Amino acid sequence: EVQLVESGGGLVQPGGSLRLSCTASGFSFSRYWMHWVRQAPGKGPVWVARINSDGTGTMHADSEMGRFDISRDNAKNTLYLQLNSLRAEDTAVYYCARDPLAAGYFDLWGQGTLVTVSS
Amino acid sequence: DIVMTQSPDSLAVSLGERATINCKSSQSVLYSSNNKNYLAWYQQRPGQPPKVLIYWASTRESGVPDRFSGSGSATDFTLTISSLQAEDVAVYYCQQYYNTRPSFGPGTKVEIK
Numbered sequence: 001e002v003q004l005v006e007s008g009g010g011l012v013q014p015g016g017s018l019r020l021s022c023t024a025s026g027f028s029f030s031r032y033w034m035h036w037v038r039q040a041p042g043k044g045p046v047w048v049a050r051i052n053s054d055g056t057g058t059m060h061a062d063s064e065m066g067r068f069d070i071s072r073d074n075a076k077n078t079l080y081l082q083l084n085s086l087r088a089e090d091t092a093v094y095y096c097a098r099d100p101l102a103a104g105y106f107d108l109w110g111q112g113t114l115v116t117v118s119s
Numbered sequence: 120d121i122v123m124t125q126s127p128d129s130l131a132v133s134l135g136e137r138a139t140i141n142c143k144s145s146q147s148v149l150y151s152s153n154n155k156n157y158l159a160w161y162q163q164r165p166g167q168p169p170k171v172l173i174y175w176a177s178t179r180e181s182g183v184p185d186r187f188s189g190s191g192s193a194t195d196f197t198l199t200i201s202s203l204q205a206e207d208v209a210v211y212y213c214q215q216y217y218n219t220r221p222s223f224g225p226g227t228k229v230e231i232k
Contacts, residue, residue, distance in 0.1 A: 035221075044212055045161075045169060047221045059219055062120075095168050104216025105159040107180065109168035 002026035002108065004096050009113030016086050016117070022079040022096030022110055030054070030074035033099040035106060036081045038092040038115075046092075049081065050099065086117045121145050121215050123224035131232040138200040140227045142213035147193040150217065157217035160189055160198045163226075164209045172211075173198065205231065 008020040022034070036048040049060040049070035058070050069082040079096050093114050097106035122145040132138045148157045156176035161169035171180045173189035176196055186201045200207055208231060213224040 044226045045214075045223045047223070061220060103174075104157065104219070104221045105171060105174050105214060106169070107171050107174075109170070112168055 004098065004108060004110035006094065006096055006110045006113040009094065009115045011116045011118065012086055013119050014087060014117055018083045018086065018115060020081040020083065020094055020096075020113055020115070022081075024077045024079070024098075027098075027108075029077040033102045034070075034072060034079045035097045035099055036068075036070060036079075036094060037097055037106070037109075038090075038094045039112075040089075040092040043092075045095075048094070050104075051079070052102070083115065086115075088117050091115060091117050120220060121148065121218045121222055123213055123215055123222055125211075125213060125224040125227050127227060128225075129228040129230065131230045132200075132203045133232045134205065135202050136232075138203050138207070138229055140198040140211050140213075140229075142191075142196040142198070142224050144194045144196075144215050144217075148215045148217035149193045156192055156196070157215055158189075158191070158196050159214045159216065160187075161212045161214065161223075162207075162209045163212065169212060200229070203229070203231070 006022045035050040037045045039045045051058045051070045055072045067085045071080045093112040095112045096110045098108040100107040124143045126141045158176040160173040163169045177189045188199050190197050210226045210228050212226050
């Protein structure tokens with residue numbers, strides 16, 4: 001089955017860190033650009049970061065101000081998002097998503113992992 | 120950054136009737152070199168991730184019912200559901216991918232009247 005499965009979310013205190021993972025199966029992971037998209041409760045999706053197929057090129061949203069870092073391990077079919085200096089406003093469901101044409105839209109999404117930043 | 124807006128915020132439509140959702144971008148998302156509009160539409164049901172319905176503004180994703188259609192160009196786009204079904208109750212988002220930093224609209228909630 002073609003799928004993406006996120007993990008690593010949870011409750012973290014302000015200023016803390018988390019590393020999210022997204023494991024791909026059922027398709028050739030190494031061929032695709034991948035993205036992270038987050039969605040705060042009751043709000044619309046917001047793009048977070050993307051990485052090209054071999055991991056040599058990344059881009060992040062300006063709002064993250066260097067706090068987040070996307071990476072991948074194609075040998076493990078896994079995408080990562082390192083979250084540092086977390087703030088309450090980072091509370092959201094974080095989704096990984098596949099980019100079918102390296103164009104910037106998303107044809108396959110995981111179910112998401114919830115990150116809650118609270119003291 | 121490209122800002123996406125949508126209208127209306129919500130709409131209630133009777134089963135079998137037409138639903139129309141509008142999306143506007145703060146700058147053109149039409150790439151002149153290939154004449155493609157870098158605009159996608161997603162459906163999000165409660166508790167589910169978004170699902171792509173339309174890309175390149177009017178190309179239907181495989182498996183999406185043909186009652187869903189997309190139209191428009193440059194800065195103004197429309198998603199039409201020609202005959203609303205019960206399973207179409209959801210929030211619908213437009214998304215531009217013209218910019219290297221994609222952005223989504225605020226969403227339109229579709230309900231049954």
